[in-house]
Amino acid sequence: MQLVYYPDPILLKTAKPLDRIDAAVRERVGEMFELMYSESGVGLAAPQVGWSVRLFVCNCLGHEDRSGEKVFINPRIIDKGEEYVCEEEGCLSIPEVKGKVNRPDSLLAEYQDLSGELCREEMFELDSRVFQHELDHLNGVLFLRHLNTTEKLLAKKLLRELEKEHAEREASAGKGSGGRPRNS
Incomplete structure (x- = not known):
């Protein structure tokens, strides 16, 4: 499993709902966690590994504490808090680029977990x-x-x-290579 990098088109497409959770999905989720940890990330969405489904993994406690691992399938926001906070963000698919993003500091989410159970969480x-x-x-x-x-x-x-590196990879390796940029 490899990361997909900007400007790969899959990163700009709406992912499709995941309608079946089976052993293959569970295996991919495990691979996503390992890749996320190897890249020192706290979250990783399926499109970032070339899989266009509505699923992401995260662990806000860090890779040392696996008890914080969460899988979100077909997630959606039910409600957002009124207070917004502007903090720096980065993205594993866009190496070296960071910036301040203003987002609600709280929310109510609905999603399925890896067992298929519908969950609501603040x-x-x-x-x-x-x-x-x-x-x-x-x-x-x-x-x-x-x-x-x-x-x-x-x-x-x-x-x-x-963008230039992506175009060069596409030209030399064929479409959808998604390989790691040389400068990171």
């Missing part, structure tokens, strides 16, 4: 932020869309480099 602070960031991936939205104009301008050079 989330706050980092849990809320990671949920929203990963849900954006399932909707074909990158955190870049939430940056202010100044931060978008600052990110532009790095994004152009990633």
Whole structure:
């Protein structure tokens, strides 16, 4: 399993609902956690590994504490809190680019867990932020869309480099290579 990098088109598509949870899905979820940990991430959405389904994994406690592992299948936000907080975000699929994103500090989410059970959960602070960031991936939205104009301008050079590297990979290896950029 490999990460897919910006500007791969799968990152900009709305993922399809996952209608069956079987052994193959559970195996992929395990691989997603391992990849997320190897890249020092706290969340990873299925489209980021080339799998266009509405599923993401996260562990806001960090890779040392596996008790924080969560799997969100067909997630949605039921309600958002009124208080917004602006904090820095980054993305495993967009190496080296970071920026401040304003998001609700709390939310009520609904999702299926890996056993297929429908869950409702109130989330706050980092849990809320990671949920929203990963849900954006399932909707074909990158955190870049939430940056202010100044931060978008600052990110532009790095994004152009990633676009150039992606075009070179596509030309040399065929479409959808998704391989790791050389500069990260």
